[in-house]
Amino acid sequence: MNKAMLIVMDGLGDRPLKELGDLTPLEAARTPNLDALAARGISGVMNAIGVGLRPGSDTSHLAILGYDLDRYYTGRGTIEVAGLGMELEAGDVALRGNLGTVDDNLVVTDRRAGRITDTGPFVKDLDGLTFESITLLIRPGTGHRAGIILRGPGLSSRISDNDPHEVGVKVHEVHPLDDSKEAAFTARVLNHFLAEAHSILTKNPLNLKRQAQGLPPANYLLGRGAGYYKKIDKFEQRYGLKACTIAGGGLYKGIGAFTGMEVIQVPGATGLPNTDIAAKFKAALNALAGPYDFAFVHIKATDTFGEDGDFQGKLAFIERIDDAARLLLDTPYLLVLTADHSTPCALKKHSGDPVPLMMIGDGLVRTDQVQQYGERPCARGALGRLTGLQLMPEIINLLGLAKLIGD
Amino acid sequence: MNKAMLIVMDGLGDRPLKELGDLTPLEAARTPNLDALAARGISGVMNAIGVGLRPGSDTSHLAILGYDLDRYYTGRGTIEVAGLGMELEAGDVALRGNLGTVDDNLVVTDRRAGRITDTGPFVKDLDGLTFESITLLIRPGTGHRAGIILRGPGLSSRISDNDPHEVGVKVHEVHPLDDSKEAAFTARVLNHFLAEAHSILTKNPLNLKRQAQGLPPANYLLGRGAGYYKKIDKFEQRYGLKACTIAGGGLYKGIGAFTGMEVIQVPGATGLPNTDIAAKFKAALNALAGPYDFAFVHIKATDTFGEDGDFQGKLAFIERIDDAARLLLDTPYLLVLTADHSTPCALKKHSGDPVPLMMIGDGLVRTDQVQQYGERPCARGALGRLTGLQLMPEIINLLGLAKLIGD
Numbered sequence: 010m011n012k013a014m015l016i017v018m019d020g021l022g023d024r025p026l027k028e029l030g031d032l033t034p035l036e037a038a039r040t041p042n043l044d045a046l047a048a049r050g051i052s053g054v055m056n057a058i059g060v061g062l063r064p065g066s067d068t069s070h071l072a073i074l075g076y077d078l079d080r081y082y083t084g085r086g087t088i089e090v091a092g093l094g095m096e097l098e099a100g101d102v103a104l105r106g107n108l109g110t111v112d113d114n115l116v117v118t119d120r121r122a123g124r125i126t127d128t129g130p131f132v133k134d135l136d137g138l139t140f141e142s143i144t145l146l147i148r149p150g151t152g153h154r155a156g157i158i159l160r161g162p163g164l165s166s167r168i169s170d171n172d173p174h175e176v177g178v179k180v181h182e183v184h185p186l187d188d189s190k191e192a193a194f195t196a197r198v199l200n201h202f203l204a205e206a207h208s209i210l211t212k213n214p215l216n217l218k219r220q221a222q223g224l225p226p227a228n229y230l231l232g233r234g235a236g237y238y239k240k241i242d243k244f245e246q247r248y249g250l251k252a253c254t255i256a257g258g259g260l261y262k263g264i265g266a267f268t269g270m271e272v273i274q275v276p277g278a279t280g281l282p283n284t285d286i287a288a289k290f291k292a293a294l295n296a297l298a299g300p301y302d303f304a305f306v307h308i309k310a311t312d313t314f315g316e317d318g319d320f321q322g323k324l325a326f327i328e329r330i331d332d333a334a335r336l337l338l339d340t341p342y343l344l345v346l347t348a349d350h351s352t353p354c355a356l357k358k359h360s361g362d363p364v365p366l367m368m369i370g371d372g373l374v375r376t377d378q379v380q381q382y383g384e385r386p387c388a389r390g391a392l393g394r395l396t397g398l399q400l401m402p403e404i405i406n407l408l409g410l411a412k413l414i415g416d
Numbered sequence: 417m418n419k420a421m422l423i424v425m426d427g428l429g430d431r432p433l434k435e436l437g438d439l440t441p442l443e444a445a446r447t448p449n450l451d452a453l454a455a456r457g458i459s460g461v462m463n464a465i466g467v468g469l470r471p472g473s474d475t476s477h478l479a480i481l482g483y484d485l486d487r488y489y490t491g492r493g494t495i496e497v498a499g500l501g502m503e504l505e506a507g508d509v510a511l512r513g514n515l516g517t518v519d520d521n522l523v524v525t526d527r528r529a530g531r532i533t534d535t536g537p538f539v540k541d542l543d544g545l546t547f548e549s550i551t552l553l554i555r556p557g558t559g560h561r562a563g564i565i566l567r568g569p570g571l572s573s574r575i576s577d578n579d580p581h582e583v584g585v586k587v588h589e590v591h592p593l594d595d596s597k598e599a600a601f602t603a604r605v606l607n608h609f610l611a612e613a614h615s616i617l618t619k620n621p622l623n624l625k626r627q628a629q630g631l632p633p634a635n636y637l638l639g640r641g642a643g644y645y646k647k648i649d650k651f652e653q654r655y656g657l658k659a660c661t662i663a664g665g666g667l668y669k670g671i672g673a674f675t676g677m678e679v680i681q682v683p684g685a686t687g688l689p690n691t692d693i694a695a696k697f698k699a700a701l702n703a704l705a706g707p708y709d710f711a712f713v714h715i716k717a718t719d720t721f722g723e724d725g726d727f728q729g730k731l732a733f734i735e736r737i738d739d740a741a742r743l744l745l746d747t748p749y750l751l752v753l754t755a756d757h758s759t760p761c762a763l764k765k766h767s768g769d770p771v772p773l774m775m776i777g778d779g780l781v782r783t784d785q786v787q788q789y790g791e792r793p794c795a796r797g798a799l800g801r802l803t804g805l806q807l808m809p810e811i812i813n814l815l816g817l818a819k820l821i822g823d
Binding site for chain 2: 024025026027031033054058059060061062063064065066067068069078082084085234355356358359360361362384385388389393394
């Protein structure tokens with residue numbers, strides 16, 4: 010059975026907490042199902058990017074799926090727009106966008122335009138604008154968000170954000186981040202589009218209506234995280250595995266779409282603490298029982314609790330994951346459970362601490378003495394200490410699918 | 417508390433010795449304080465340069481402090497002259513120098529000119545000599561030593577030593593080590609300076625007086641270890657930590673100065689077996705209680721005993737370190753104890769065997785089951801096996817100061 014399920018629990022890794030008797034949330038949680046899997050598997054620890062290196066959410070996942078950052082990562086924009094179902098072409102520059110509110114002096118008064126719930130009726134008038142051989146493509150995201158692509162020759166992602174990331178200040182001019190003519194050109198084109206978009210949005214009847222109602226108009230496009238798209242070899246081409254992504258959060262669907270996986274929508278998968286974990290595991294099992302060879306399952310809220318410093322919430326959520334993991338006890342697939350990075354509750358941010366990793370597959374893996382899924386138990390496991398780029402080769406090897414190097 | 421102390425015990429690592437019941441000196445030593453730290457910390461082993469690679473004293477320290485050798489290391493000279501307080505400029509070529517004695521046929525009769533204690537009155541007449549747009553800068557070091565800089569355009573460090581490293585042979589001509597015109601030019605310029613220096617030194621009234629007293633004159637400049645200086649990003653720029661060096665040996669002060677650390681002079685810190693280890697630890701603790709964020713403490717004699725094959729001396733000196741380590745038991749700082757390389761008593765020289773590493777910081781590190789500071793206990797620790805270049809990222813991460821890679 011050459012099929013595998015990769016479960017990434019975002020920000021799962023943590024540090025010992027005095028309040029938990031010097032245990033981490035994962036170590037302190039009651040996790041009989043995860044522990045049963047550890048006892049049947051082989052364990053280790055992993056740094057997605059490298060020892061001591063502190064990964065973002067985008068970079069960590071690319072590395073874990075085997076995509077070298079030097080080659081494939083230029084900014085988060087490309088991944089976000091892929092997650093919105095926009096088809097990228099080589100040479101595109103993509104940005105994450107918000108619709109926000111500015112006053113007559115272009116000072117941002119609301120970065121989310123009163124948290125509007127659908128940017129579709131606003132951005133439709135901007136999609137397809139052209140300037141100096143560049144076309145602006147734009148599509149609504151969730152809530153106040155939108156995906157932006159600049160398409161045409163001679164672009165660069167080495168440009169700054171126009172989003173000032175705070176209110177009460179003027180929107181920024183986009184400026185080039187290096188001396189190339191491509192960066193200067195891209196900044197100039199984007200500044201043009203942003204001014205034109207402001208003019209169009211200001212006249213949108215929906216905004217006139219919002220203002221009459223005392224609501225902030227969605228009158229400015231705030232862009233950030235420009236990324237340059239180079240054609241990448243998709244997951245299936247690379248590994249020969251038909252793959253799907255099951256995630257709640259948009260970025261993680263984006264990672265799946267960016268690497269050419271099918272993104273399976275699961276009702277109840279929210280990317281929030283209320284997410285239906287069992288529904289996600291069931292969907293992954295169904296996908297693997299069907300046409301898929303590889304299921305990437307992403308669970309977000311462990312990271313959210315870590316960033317809030319809420320170790321009790323993190324612990325309780327881990328116990329909910331464990332409860333759902335009962336569904337995984339009898340699967341015939343190679344199971345890989347890990348995290349993208351640590352988010353220690355004491356730091357309230359991502360860290361470069363390694364994450365626990367375990368692989369379970371009867372007859373496939375050499376089991377070790379690890380009996381518990383936790384940061385410190387896993388550190389004693391037989392997998393040792395891996396980097397993210399080593400994970401997929403190990404999975405492909407365990408599945409018996411690795412290509413021979415040499416003769 | 418984002419502060420750390422890095423203690424490097426030079427040449428600490430060793431191999432099992434039959435005479436010590438198949439234990440290493442560190443394993444055989446009674447080290448209750450180091451062991452208490454190990455029990456509270458996370459351990460591992462480290463190769464400064466790489467698995468099986470045998471580091472010099474200069475290269476190992478650069479790697480441990482995070483400086484890639486390919487980029488930053490060209491020869492020991494630059495580090496030695498930095499340790500003498502000489503300010504390097506990009507493009508300088510620096511050498512370690514001795515004042516030695518030659519006879520009328522330029523045969524070296526004493527490489528240290530009777531171990532003179534101050535080269536200042538001799539080298540002052542050489543400082544500032546010029547030839548073909550190159551200036552010779554020279555400053556006294558300890559004893560018979562001096563630091564030499566060639567400054568000007570078109571220099572290369574790819575030149576041989578004129579120091580023959582033995583007596584009874586003629587001083588060597590400097591010759592280029594590659595085909596570049598820079599190497600040929602540098603060799604020619606240096607040969608000119610060495611001849612001129614010989615002429616000046618011979619006439620120095622102090623030498624005439626020494627000869628009248630039957631003492632060997634300090635009449636020849638012996639140079640070695642040419643290094644080319646490229647501007648480096650200093651430790652504080654790189655890591656955001658205000659750093660100091662506490663060391664007895666000149667090379668290690670040089671490492672500190674070379675990487676832009678403040679070199680704190682500690683009375684009793686000799687770099688010899690008689691060094692006042694407690695005074696060094698106290699100075700480091702004071703520095704960290706004051707304005708410094710990072711203290712690099714170097715302890716030399718472990719290496720010296722190893723090079724002498726004196727395993728009893730090494731063991732006893734380690735017990736002296738342990739005794740002083742009592743001062744470290746209650747520090748609030750991240751403590752990192754390791755070595756630059758192994759110096760097995762059986763080999764009497766540096767080796768590429770990994771060194772024991774431990775990191776202690778309550779709430780910062782995930783403790784492991786290691787209860788003793790030693791080569792083999794540490795090899796079972798949760799840090800796994802690191803390289804020198806991975807050490808600083810791990811420290812910066814544990815301090816919560818790592819920059820996010822990605823978004």
